[in-house]
Amino acid sequence: EMAFKVTPDPDHKFELAIALNNVEVARAIAEDQESVEKWRKVGDIALSRGMFTLAESCFKCSNDVNSLLLFYSSYGDEQGLTELAAQAESLGKYNVAFEAYYLLAQVDKCLDVLVKSKRMAEAAIFARAYVPSRLSEVIPKWSGMLKEQNFPFQPDDITQLQAEQIQQEVAQ
Incomplete structure (x- = not known):
């Protein structure tokens, strides 16, 4: 905790915040640095602590479509799966897009993804x-x-x- 308070380096401060489970500080640093890897770490910690809204936000910021697929399918979030399917398809993550469309029972779109x-x-x-x-x-x-x-x-x-x-x- 002492090192966390005195370090001027944001990367070091981020790692210490992660180690101390200080999610809010870690989120603020990830937001300032716009680092995909930092967003993923914060999302994983938020998810493990039951902070679902923050976890979803972090996974969206990092374009972590695999985590979002797990997240939305676990909660049966149709709107989230619909948005995710389109996002994954545009990113070329066809396996995730296919799975999301399949979970939504949109078989025509599943077929389109396979052809694409x-x-x-x-x-x-x-x-x-x-x-x-x-x-x-x-x-x-x-x-x-x-x-x-x-x-x-x-x-x-x-x-x-x-x-x-x-x-x-x-x-x-």
């Missing part, structure tokens, strides 16, 4: 299971991707493939 992230095989399987009306949109994209990547075999109709055919083609 070029995960065509997963998109085709997802479409077949959850959005069959869009399967005809995804299959040509998957086929096209296989051709672009010079995949060892390129079936004429990917929907007609059987497991034995795939194994035979790969073996050759």
Whole structure:
């Protein structure tokens, strides 16, 4: 505590505030320095102390979409998940965006995320299971991707493939 009171260095003061669980001082320093890492540390401590509003604010400031996903899904916060899904998608964090949309039962948006992230095989399987009306949109994209990547075999109709055919083609 004595070192905390006398140190002029804000980084050292931040570390001491964290060690002393002085969340308010740590938050003020993180705010002054606009440090993503500091925001994350303050958010983790706030969450562990039950300061949920502060934790959410810190996770937002640090763009910590993984922590926000855990936070919003734990509380069933639909509005938070909706905002998070859009934010994660814009940041290219497609796994988080997919999970948030899935928790919201927005299967069309889940499929859009899979296509946007070029995960065509997963998109085709997802479409077949959850959005069959869009399967005809995804299959040509998957086929096209296989051709672009010079995949060892390129079936004429990917929907007609059987497991034995795939194994035979790969073996050759």
